[in-house]
Amino acid sequence: MVKINWDSLGFDVVPTKSMFKATCIQGGKWEGGSIIPYGNIELSPAANVLNYGQGAFEGVKAFRTVKNNIVLFRVDKNAERMAFSTRRLCIPEMDVDFFINAVLKTVKDNVDYIPPYGKGSLYIRPVVWGTSPGIGVKPATDYTFMIFVSPVGPYFKKGLKPLNLKIANQFHRAAPKGIGNIKAIGNYSASLYPLAQAKKEGYDEVIYLDAVSEERIEETGSANLFIYKNGIIKTPPLSGSILGGVTRDSVCVISQKLLNIPVEESDVFIKDLEEADEVFCTGTAVVVSPIGKITFNEKTFEINKNKIGPITKKIRESILGIQREESIDLYGWLKYL
Numbered sequence: 001m002v003k004i005n006w007d008s009l010g011f012d013v014v015p016t017k018s019m020f021k022a023t024c025i026q027g028g029k030w031e032g033g034s035i036i037p038y039g040n041i042e043l044s045p046a047a048n049v050l051n052y053g054q055g056a057f058e059g060v061k062a063f064r065t066v067k068n069n070i071v072l073f074r075v076d077k078n079a080e081r082m083a084f085s086t087r088r089l090c091i092p093e094m095d096v097d098f099f100i101n102a103v104l105k106t107v108k109d110n111v112d113y114i115p116p117y118g119k120g121s122l123y124i125r126p127v128v129w130g131t132s133p134g135i136g137v138k139p140a141t142d143y144t145f146m147i148f149v150s151p152v153g154p155y156f157k158k159g160l161k162p163l164n165l166k167i168a169n170q171f172h173r174a175a176p177k178g179i180g181n182i183k184a185i186g187n188y189s190a191s192l193y194p195l196a197q198a199k200k201e202g203y204d205e206v207i208y209l210d211a212v213s214e215e216r217i218e219e220t221g222s223a224n225l226f227i228y229k230n231g232i233i234k235t236p237p238l239s240g241s242i243l244g245g246v247t248r249d250s251v252c253v254i255s256q257k258l259l260n261i262p263v264e265e266s267d268v269f270i271k272d273l274e275e276a277d278e279v280f281c282t283g284t285a286v287v288v289s290p291i292g293k294i295t296f297n298e299k300t301f302e303i304n305k306n307k308i309g310p311i312t313k314k315i316r317e318s319i320l321g322i323q324r325e326e327s328i329d330l331y332g333w334l335k336y337l
């Protein structure tokens, strides 16, 4: 049995038994691959990913449920997005079945690291890189796909306490027709400096505005954004510079179909945040996290008196309920191990 204190899990890397590795070389297809012991890998310093950032990743979660099953949540959506990301980055397009089978194999070999029911989840990180050496700016010839896993708890250290966010006025996350709508590793490196600065000032995360008008809310560095006002949920539309989050989609479905709350995918302005009854962010890592304070240009406003709102709570519990099999999986989102 593995020795892990399941009650103190955060969002960190915990080394596990094994990882998955496959390669795709010289214009071939994604096939094969194997489970190997978890550990460091060797790369050329000239590897395309290290120099030009040719890489994409995914985030999936596996849960131990109240019925003592092990399930993956909406892994097919992650597989589709990986196909989309690889295409955009000139990485050989990854086949959906190949992706799902590789995830299943990796989780099966690391079941001992899936936290007990209610104590967190196994975060699965599939990641693909251009690994052949090159100095000219062009796609690599050889690619490596790996999957590692880690037991995780809450993404934000403060758990369910509402987040304190800052709207970036000096930085953009993504531009129209760029790569903000795929899970490119470079999108996250762009967010590191604004995030580090914001954290120094006491904020938990950064909200980015659209790069053209700087009036519309896009998303945070690690999650999509939602507001609730007068019985309606609103989230920015997938304009091209916003990531199509799996949890974002799940929240839209749950709100409309399960909770009977209309959802509008339409522009959200700073004023809308200020006037919202509730604001929350969504993602595989953050699940559904309440936002209690937002600062823009030195002006701070509070949302719902800096408390988690009833709608945010309901949506969060609905998603967790499905993931933990406490409620019925009406939409066929669970894949059993």
Ligand code: COI
Pocket: 058, 059, 060, 188, 221, 222, 223, 283, 284, 285, 286
């Ligand atoms: C996820 O939510 O799984 C992500 O990939 C976001 C990442 C920044 C943790």
